[in-house]
Amino acid sequence: MKKYLFGVDIGGTTIKLGIISTEGHIIDKWEITTKKGDQSDQIPNDIWEALSLKMNDHQIDKNQVLGIGAGAPGFVMTETGVIAQAVNLGWIDFPLGELLKNLSGLPVYIDNDANIAALGENWLGSGDxxxxxxxxxxxxxxxxxxxxxxxxxxxxxxxxxxxxxxxxxxxxxxxxxxxxxxxxxxxxxxxxxxxxxxxxxxxxxxxxxxxxxxxxxxxxxxxxxxxxxxxxxxxxxxxxxxxxxxxxxxxxxxxxxxxxxxxxxxxxxxxxxxxxxxxxxxxxxxxxxxxxxxxxxxxSLGNDAGIIGGAYLVKQHQL
Structure with a gap:
């Protein structure tokens, strides 16, 4: 059965999302608007809703998905998936990992957005x-x-x-x-x-x-x-x-x-x-x-580094 990795890159203006094969092929990629201020707590719901719609479009069953890897701006507690502080989003001690896991029922891995970009570049970009x-x-x-x-x-x-x-x-x-x-x-x-x-x-x-x-x-x-x-x-x-x-x-x-x-x-x-x-x-x-x-x-990956790195974060843990 074909397996897939979900990569998410949360930015101050947009959230980039991608469905990526375990071999590193981008099946689909798209963006949604990042909600801010008193609406920023809706971001996990927006992410899962966007991913769910694309799963339907591509006829991907949940048991084909190995997990979600997400990069977030600010200071991230990687062990717990808690965003200690993300000034641009207004998050303090925000349990992003737990919320996404509860919504999706999938394994979720969270890291700083720059770390995620580094992983992406190293997997499929200039890092080799x-x-x-x-x-x-x-x-x-x-x-x-x-x-x-x-x-x-x-x-x-x-x-x-x-x-x-x-x-x-x-x-x-x-x-x-x-x-x-x-x-x-x-x-x-x-x-x-x-x-x-x-x-x-x-x-x-x-x-x-x-x-x-x-x-x-x-x-x-x-x-x-x-x-x-x-x-x-x-x-x-x-x-x-x-x-x-x-x-x-x-x-x-x-x-x-x-x-x-x-x-x-x-x-x-x-x-x-x-x-x-x-x-x-x-x-x-x-x-x-x-x-x-x-x-x-x-x-070399440009704006795709984050979603690819998020996918690789899942790959590292699940394969």
């Missing part, structure tokens, strides 16, 4: 099933996932892999976590734009000044586009953020000793404009033997 991998997501924030000896590292209370909240400047910019100088304040799309705008007045000939005049703001994409044109300000900013990020990755690599370092998220669309200076910075700081055993690559 590496035993030891560091995944970094550069978007509005900075997320991370660490795989060691083939297993995602969650930690005592779900906080392992929070790469974005490594302190890189003890007196740096304030972070949403309440502390200062986190990697997220520097290497995220938001951080790159902030740093550029702070320095822009010192570079009267920068094309980024013209962009700001036209659009009212400068984005991380603008910075990398200008970097490709050898703009002086953009070059300074890219060198700065890749230097800090390369240092952070070198410290993580000292502990994990990964064979693969996978970089994803919106900022990674800059590709070589990001990867080349980042890898150079990493090599400056990392132990030579660690450098010898590791390689950098851009994530």
């Amino acid at each position: 099933l590496a035993e030891n991998l560091v995944a970094i997501t550069l978007g509005t924030g900075v997320g991370g996932g660490i795989i060691a000896n083939g297993q995602i590292v969650s930690g005592t209370n779900g906080m392992a892999g929070e790469i974005g909240h490594m302190t890189m400047q003890y007196n740096g910019a304030p972070c949403n976590c309440g502390r200062n100088g986190c990697l997220e304040t520097i290497a995220s799309a938001t951080g790159i734009a902030r740093i550029t705008n702070e320095r822009i007045d010192k570079y009267p000939n920068s094309i980024l000044r013209d962009i700001r005049s036209l659009k009212g703001k400068v984005t991380a994409k603008d910075v990398f586009d200008a970097y490709k044109e050898s703009d002086e300000l953009a070059t300074e900013v890219v060198n700065h953020i890749t230097d800090v990020l390369g240092l952070a990755i070198s410290n993580i690599a000292t502990i994990v000793n990964p064979s693969k370092i996978v970089v994803g998220g919106g900022v990674s669309k800059a590709k070589d404009a990001l990867l080349v200076p980042l890898e150079a910075a990493y090599k400056r700081y990392a132990l030579p033997r660690i450098v010898e055993g590791s390689s950098f690559t851009i994530a």
